[in-house]
Each structure stands twice: as C-alpha cells, then as structure tokens.
Amino acid sequence: MVPHWAKLSLSIMCSGLWLASYPGVVEAALPPPFRYHIVPKPIPRQKPSVPSIAQGAALFARSCLSCHGPRGDGEGFWTLPTGASVPRLDNLTTEDLPTQKIAQIIAKGDGMMPAWGDVMTPEQLQSLTLYVESLNQRTAPTRKTEPPKLKPQTVLLRMPH
Amino acid sequence: MSQPTSSITKESALTRRGFLALGGAAVGMVASGSMFHLAAYAQSLKTSGPIAPFRFVQLTDIHLGYVGDANRSVMATLNMALGQIASLTPRPDFLLVTGDLTQGTASDYDRKRRLLLFKQVLDASKIPYYTVPGEHDALMDRGALYQMVLGDLHYGFIHKGVQFLGLDNVSRGFFLGREQLKWVKGQLDTMSPETPLILFCHAPLYNVFAPWNWYTFDGAALRALVVRFHRVTVFYGHVHQVISHRTETITHWAGLPTAWPLPEPGELVKLQPWPQGATHPYLGLGYRVVDVSAVGDVHVKNSLLSEVNHGTALG
Numbered sequence: 001m002v003p004h005w006a007k008l009s010l011s012i013m014c015s016g017l018w019l020a021s022y023p024g025v026v027e028a029a030l031p032p033p034f035r036y037h038i039v040p041k042p043i044p045r046q047k048p049s050v051p052s053i054a055q056g057a058a059l060f061a062r063s064c065l066s067c068h069g070p071r072g073d074g075e076g077f078w079t080l081p082t083g084a085s086v087p088r089l090d091n092l093t094t095e096d097l098p099t100q101k102i103a104q105i106i107a108k109g110d111g112m113m114p115a116w117g118d119v120m121t122p123e124q125l126q127s128l129t130l131y132v133e134s135l136n137q138r139t140a141p142t143r144k145t146e147p148p149k150l151k152p153q154t155v156l157l158r159m160p161h
Numbered sequence: 162m163s164q165p166t167s168s169i170t171k172e173s174a175l176t177r178r179g180f181l182a183l184g185g186a187a188v189g190m191v192a193s194g195s196m197f198h199l200a201a202y203a204q205s206l207k208t209s210g211p212i213a214p215f216r217f218v219q220l221t222d223i224h225l226g227y228v229g230d231a232n233r234s235v236m237a238t239l240n241m242a243l244g245q246i247a248s249l250t251p252r253p254d255f256l257l258v259t260g261d262l263t264q265g266t267a268s269d270y271d272r273k274r275r276l277l278l279f280k281q282v283l284d285a286s287k288i289p290y291y292t293v294p295g296e297h298d299a300l301m302d303r304g305a306l307y308q309m310v311l312g313d314l315h316y317g318f319i320h321k322g323v324q325f326l327g328l329d330n331v332s333r334g335f336f337l338g339r340e341q342l343k344w345v346k347g348q349l350d351t352m353s354p355e356t357p358l359i360l361f362c363h364a365p366l367y368n369v370f371a372p373w374n375w376y377t378f379d380g381a382a383l384r385a386l387v388v389r390f391h392r393v394t395v396f397y398g399h400v401h402q403v404i405s406h407r408t409e410t411i412t413h414w415a416g417l418p419t420a421w422p423l424p425e426p427g428e429l430v431k432l433q434p435w436p437q438g439a440t441h442p443y444l445g446l447g448y449r450v451v452d453v454s455a456v457g458d459v460h461v462k463n464s465l466l467s468e469v470n471h472g473t474a475l476g
Contacts, residue, residue: 063335066374077372077431081265081297112300114334119379 051123056131059124063116064089072135080112090135103129206353212322212457218246218253218288219361219449221398222418224297225282226275227264230436231421235264236282238419241466242448243286249450254320256288257451259398259416260295260331260363262311269306272298276310291318295363295399296331296374304332315341317348323453324352328362328383335364336378346386357392357457364399365415367408370426375400384409394459400426401434402445403463417447417463443467 060072069075072089080086092102107125109115117125220242227235246253263275276298283290294307294314304314314329326348330337337345349358360366366383369375377383387393393411401423404415421434422445438444447465454460 062371063378066372077429078374079432081300082267083265084267109333114336115303116334118333118338118340119336 051126051130053127053130053134055124056127056129056134059120059128060131064128072132082112084112089132092132092136099129099133102132106132207351207356208322208353209319209324209356210322212357212453212455214453214455215321216249216251216253216450216452217255217257217320218249219257219259219396219414219416219451220246220419221259221363221416221448222261222295222401222420223258223279224261224264224418224420225279226266226271227420231434232437233442235420238443238446238466239282241443242419242446243282245464245466246288246448247286253288253450256283256286256290257325257361257396258283258290258292259361259396260293261297261398261418261420262292262295263298265297265301267301269302272301273306273310276306280310291325291327291361293327293362294329294332296335299329299332300334304329307332315344321453323357323359323457325359325361328360330362330364330366330377330380334378335374335376337383338379342379342382342386345383349386349390352390354390356390357394357453357459358387358390359394359396359459360387361396363397365397365404365413366395366411367406367413369400369404369406369415372429373426373432375426384411387411392457392459396449396451412459414449414461416449417445417465419446419448419466422446441467 060068061070064072065076066078067076067080067086068089069077069086074086074088076086097105103125105113106128107115107117107120109117116128120128223239224232224235225239232238246256262279263272266272266275292311294304294311298304299307299314308314313327314332315327317324317326319325326345328337328345329341362377364377365375366377366380368380388409388411391410395411395413396416397413398416398418400415401418401421402415402425403417404413406413421437423432423434443466445465446467447463450462450464452460452462
C-alpha cells in the first residue's frame with residue numbers, strides 16, 4: 001500500500017509536469033531575465049473548414065432568402081413571376097430528397113429554381129447543401145470527431161494505485 | 162534532394178564570362194520581346210470608330226399581359242410612352258428595352274403570345290429597338306421562348322462609335338454565369354479603354370437589395386471586366402423606379418417603368434406594388450431619353466408620362 005501523502009505528492013508533481021506542457025507556463029514561472037530569451041512558437045493561423053454550414057448560411061442569406069424566406073419556410077420577400085409559391089426547405093425528408101438530390105437541385109435548378117452551378121463553386125454548392133440539410137430534423141450531416149488525444153502525463157495522473 | 166545538387170553542378174560549370182554573356186543575351190531577348198509584344202498589343206486594341214452624337218430611349222418593365230390592380234391597362238401606358246417618344250425632337254435612333262416586356266405566366270402558350278404581342282406593338286412604332294429579357298420573360302423556361310421570338314439573350318452591337326452590350330442576368334437566376342462572363346471578356350479584351358461602353362440588362366449589376374432579388378450574384382466579376390474603360394454606363398430596370406449610383410468608374414441608371422412603380426428598397430417586407438390610384442394613375446411611370454455627346458459622354462433625362470412633354474399635353 002502506498003501511503004496517502006505519497007499519492008498526493010505524486011499527483012502534485014504530475015500536474016506540475018502537465019501544466020508545464022502548456023506553452024507559456026514555464027516562461028511565466030521563470031524570473032524576468034530568463035523570460036525574454038524564450039521565443040514562443042507562432043500559433044498557426046486557423047483556417048475555417050470549408051465547405052461548412054457557416055459558409056452555407058452566409059450564401060443562403062445572400063442568394064436564397066429572397067425566394068425561400070429567412071427561415072427557409074417558403075416565406076420569402078419576393079414573389080415568383082407566375083405568382084406560384086416557393087417550397088419550404090425545412091421539411092425535406094430523406095426519402096423524397098436524399099442529400100444527393102438536394103445537391104443536384106441546387107446546382108442544376110428546377111423550373112424557376114435557379115441553376116446555381118452556373119455561377120457558384122463546387123465548394124459553395126456543398127456548403128449550401130450542408131446548410132439546407134441543417135434546417136431539417138433528419139440526418140444532420142455527421143462529422144467524424146476524433147476522441148481527444150490523452151497526454152502521457154494525464155494518463156499517469158489517472159493511474160489508480 | 163537530387164535536383165538542387167545537379168543544378169549547382171551545372172552553375173559551377175559555367176565560367177564567369179560565359180555566365181555574363183548568357184545573362185546579357187537573356188536580358189536583350191526579354192526586352193525586345195516585350196517591346197514587340199506591347200507594340201503589337203497597342204495596335205490590336207480596337208476602338209469602335211469615330212463617335213457621332215445621337216439619342217436613344219430606355220423603356221423598361223412593361224409587363225404586357227398583366228391583369229390586376231397595379232395597372233389597369235399596361236397596353237395603354239405603353240402606348241402613351243410610345244406616343245410621347247414619337248414626338249421627340251431630335252428623334253431617338255432606337256429604343257433600349259431592359260426586360261420584363263411581358264408579365265410572367267406558367268403557360269408556354271400565353272408567354273409566347275405575350276412576347277409576340279410585344280414584338281407587334283414595338284414593330285408598329287417604326288423605331289428600331291433592342292431588348293434584353295427580364296425574369297418575367299425568361300425564368301420559367303430559361304429564355305427558350307424569348308429566344309424564339311426576340312433573339313439572343315445576350316449580344317453586342319456598335320452604334321456611332323459606342324459599344325453596347327446587352328446582358329442576361331435573369332434567365333437562369335439572378336446572375337450572369339461563368340459562360341456569359343467569358344463571352345464578355347472575349348468581347349472586351351481587344352477593345353481600347355477609350356471606347357465608350359454602354360451595358361444594358363434587367364437586374365442591377367451591384368447590390369441594390371438582395372432580399373428582393375435586386376442584385377446580380379456575380380455582378381462584381383462583371384464590373385471587374387469593365388473598370389479599365391473610361392466611360393461605362395449601365396442601364397437596367399427591374400426596380401421600377403429611378404435609381405442612380407456609381408461603383409468604381411461605372412455609372413448605373415435604373416429606368417422608369419411603364420407598368421407600375423415599386424417602393425424604395427431597404428425594409429425587410431414582402432415586395433408588393435400599390436393599386437393604381439384614381440387621382441394619379443400614372444404616378445412614377447415613364448421612360449428615359451439618353452443623349453450621347455460627340456466625345457461619348459452620356460446625358461440622361463427621365464420623363465414621366467404625367468409630365469407635359471415636348472409641347473404636347475399628354476396624360
């Protein structure tokens with residue numbers, strides 16, 4: 001059996017190591033003359049991932065809202081030349097309109113629905129498809145999230161006895 | 162890793178003298194080449210010939226076939242406009258009709274009849290005319306019937322030294338599209354920037370108000386193609402009111418409709434016309450007289466149907 005005081009001091013040491021693994025922590029702990037000799041690594045610029053729902057939402061506000069409405073419920077601010085109503089985009093079922101079909105209608109058009117593929121990039125079209133899907137309850141586009149990588153120190157800390 | 166090594170070897174094999182000689186020759190070749198290229202380029206840039214002053218008229222948003230409260234006779238207001246235009250002095254060389262010639266209909270039969278009716282009325286006016294489609298004429302069938310009755314959806318012509326380009330930013334949605342932009346680029350690439358340029362289309366080529374589809378999705382790409390020209394004017398319709406605006410070096414003019422006026426843009430409400438008033442039936446209706454000067458400057462005069470025009474009291 002390991003005594004409690006040993007366990008405690010071990011975990012304090014481990015959390016010290018773990019803290020030190022964060023950039024800037026060691027520098028902050030050093031006395032001033034040493035601090036300035038350490039050049040922090042530049043943080044790589046974060047690129048938004050595209051295609052994305054966010055890009056789709058921005059494009060929707062510019063080019064779809066007029067006809068389909070700001071909520072995609074068919075209540076737009078503009079009337080079609082024939083006076084016909086514009087379909088809702090928030091009740092699309094996977095059976096009637098699978099993802100591929102949505103993407104195809106956006107790119108190729110359908111009746112008075114514009115053929116956006118003539119003017120938008122494949123990436124913009126994909127973002128719009130993601131956004132339209134996100135307006136519906138069905139199969140939200142699943143993003144594969146990786147389990148967070150555990151640092152060795154953390155593993156140590158979690159070791160039972 | 163092997164690439165850099167071999168190139169170093171090559172370089173070190175050159176003597177200093179040889180290297181200098183080679184460099185001199187290269188500089189000479191590049192310089193003479195680019196001079197030849199520039200001279201050829203300057204010569205190849207076309208102007209559209211000497212400019213002679215002339216007048217034309219912009220008509221827009223006629224909506225033939227419309228039945229309803231916003232205008233109880235679209236044919237009567239069109240005829241009023243044509244009557245006033247016929248009495249203009251000097252006479253216009255031609256009419257530029259910037260879309261929504263007819264009221265949209267789901268029936269191909271009716272659309273064709275309306276387009277033919279428009280053609281018949283304009284032919285009878287005995288003034289040459291150029292048209293571009295509006296979404297009411299073309300969005301339902303991507304301009305198929307419009308092309309049958311009135312011709313190409315986009316085209317260019319030169320009149321007395323001015324280059325005109327008629328553009329289609331409605332038939333497949335509110336954009337020009339990659340293909341049409343490529344065509345415009347081809348038309349303009351070899352033109353001298355001195356050439357006065359007049360573009361005409363239905364929807365505005367800048368953002369007036371996107372929630373009402375008063376914009377062109379790729380308008381900025383088109384504007385980038387024409388900014389190098391010294392005189393660029395755009396005449397458009399769609400917004401049923403006079404709007405003038407400048408982007409870059411380009412002047413944009415929305416024309417008076419002959420069908421009905423529409424509210425000012427800006428409020429997020431559904432776009433709707435008012436019922437035609439009994440006291441001011443021709444409120445906001447009219448056309449535009451455009452005079453092009455001998456240097457290619459463009460002067461516009463917006464004429465309301467309700468004004469007393471050219472010594473003749475009408476409306």
